[in-house]
Amino acid sequence: MTQSPAPLPPPKLRRHLREAASLTHDQVAERVGVARETVRAWESGRTTPRGRRREAYAKLLASLTEADMVTNPQEAAPPPQVTVCPNNDPHHPETPEAPGGRPTGTTLTPAQAFDALYAFCAPALVRQAYLLSGRRELARESVERAFQVAWQRWPEVAVDRDPAGWVRATAYEYALSPWHRFRPRYRHPEPPPSDAADRALLDVLLTLPTPYRRTLLLYDGVGLDLPETAAETEASTPAAANRLLHAREAVAARLPELASPSALHRRLAEVASAERLRAAEPTTVRAGSERRARFWTRVAIAFTVAIIGATALTVRTAPTRYEPAVPPGETVQGIPPRSAPGTLSDAELDLRAKLRSGIQHGPQRLIPLAE
Template sequence: MTRRPGIPLPPPKERRRLREAGALTQAQVAAQVGVARETVRAWESGRTTPSGRKGEAYARLLESLTTPSAEPYEEPAAPRTAAGRTGRRRQPSAVATAEAPEPAEAPEPADALTPAQAFDALYAFCAPALVRQTYLLSGRRELARESVERAFQTAWQRWPEVAVDPDPASWVRATAYEYALSPWHRFRPRYRHPEPPPADAADRALLDVLLTLPPSYRRTLLLHDGVGLGLPETAAETEASTPATANRLLHAREAVAARLPGLADPAALHRRLAEVASAERLRAPRPPTVRLGSERRARFWTRAAIAFTVTIIGATALTVRTAPTRYEPPVPPGETVQGIPPRVAPGTLSDKELKLRKKLRSGTAHGPQRLLPESR
């Protein structure tokens, strides 16, 4: 089904301008239209074109923003959560199965927020789901928490760059995935032995299948069928071409379907990934703890760099102080000369030498003052 021709769709830049003029975030637009936030971002950047019923709903929403007198297009109100917030309809994925209530929408840049507040908002929005994603990626609970914490520590150290990024959530997610898939973890003593598998047999089977996939296939499958990104967004985040990403996705689905025929349908696989991710009690540390750890790491490496620089300067100064100021030729090795016996080191005298020494000493003390050689 295509979009109705009676509702024109503005250019990508105009779509973003209309959304910002209506004081709406991408998450709010995605909730009203019924798509993922990444899809709205792709529509506004021009990477993809809205179509079908979702495209019609998006066009009606933009049309309502174009006419100030018209009421904004909204979908039926969602039921309120236990915390009193209005729940937004979002795509069920491994990201959406949180253990605790999450913020209803992604943090948007705001002049009133301090850097720490903006970082805490991004962390509260992304960290709970990102821990579960990295668990599916690595199969280790502690490594999943460590990967997310290290990714946000890096983000806090480079916050001026992350804050102006078009999608800071994707920036942090890519950093966490890279750390979780690093091959150097196998040399760490704490990661040489496997962790206890999930309690449910079906969860163990799915996690075993995921861990047998190559890391690039596993990451592509998780981003597309778990997180819910489109194929172009998945290709961009994995730094691969769209055809290569499509091949990885197809091969990964075939490998999962060969071991688990019930998950041949992408929708069923999407649902099972969410269930396995939400079954584990994985909690991320609090944002102030992450920021404090990042600042401590930065201070440690700064001091280590200063100490190393001082050591190099001291070693250079000592070398300059003790180095010779003129050329000293090396001493040549000794050579054996024919006809001259080598000098013998002094040692114990023989009986003949002792007798001669005794005779000389007695003759010098009691004999004439001058010794003359005797003729024979």
């Protein structure tokens, strides 16, 4: 009788369990007895383990699942990989196979699927946004804003191949926006971490250029492979590799003990977890998204009404017939220029004196005098 293969959780849950246990790809590969690239391929879903390697990998994941349920019971659920229902309605996604490979047979409402995605991704995203921005409040705001946008565009996010990656990219873009420096609440720096080692690592991260910092966090922090990191940062694979190398060199120059990628991965997880950052409830995020959508809808309606009113006023006050413009003046030829008066001659001076001396009192008239 053929023995059935050991059940394995979905690829994204495999990566989540490894990150929750603060294990690197090299450590998992050493325990299972394979290469580091093989573990990456298993977590991305490109390949599937077989034989004894599958049994060893399944046993390791089972132990990590038990440990993760004990330490983080709220983050043990895998991200919902929603698919379109048979009626092609993206508003009613169905859950995929269960971790054991059996279909669940249940249909999630949009709110339930959104809450499941939020419960899985939000805690880790808040910590990642904190490493990117160095601000606790901005990290929480970035994650909430990303999920608000996801709820407004849920039909698109629900059928996406990687909903968690969609939300992560949106949160990263908001956290790294340069416009936050003009906001009054973010003009002054926040208190640094209490631990000196954590402060040193966070200072090094914040001195890196934004693309380098994001690439380093995605590859060494989140655990994405190089092509996925390049795609999420909108760069070519060689460019992402160069950014990663330069970022590692900058970190190793300031902190030589983090020259190893495994040590850097562990320290990134420790710094992010030490802050005890909390995300809001999913119901609060959905309510905020709906309020924001209503607000901008009213703004759009008001703007449209203003345009209609201005157009109506223009039509009402506009002239009903054509009035030609006044043509510019033209120069008339043949008229001598007007000369200015000159000095009076002797005869004119005598005449003026005579006229002035001959003025009589009374009505203004000239009286001829006999000579």
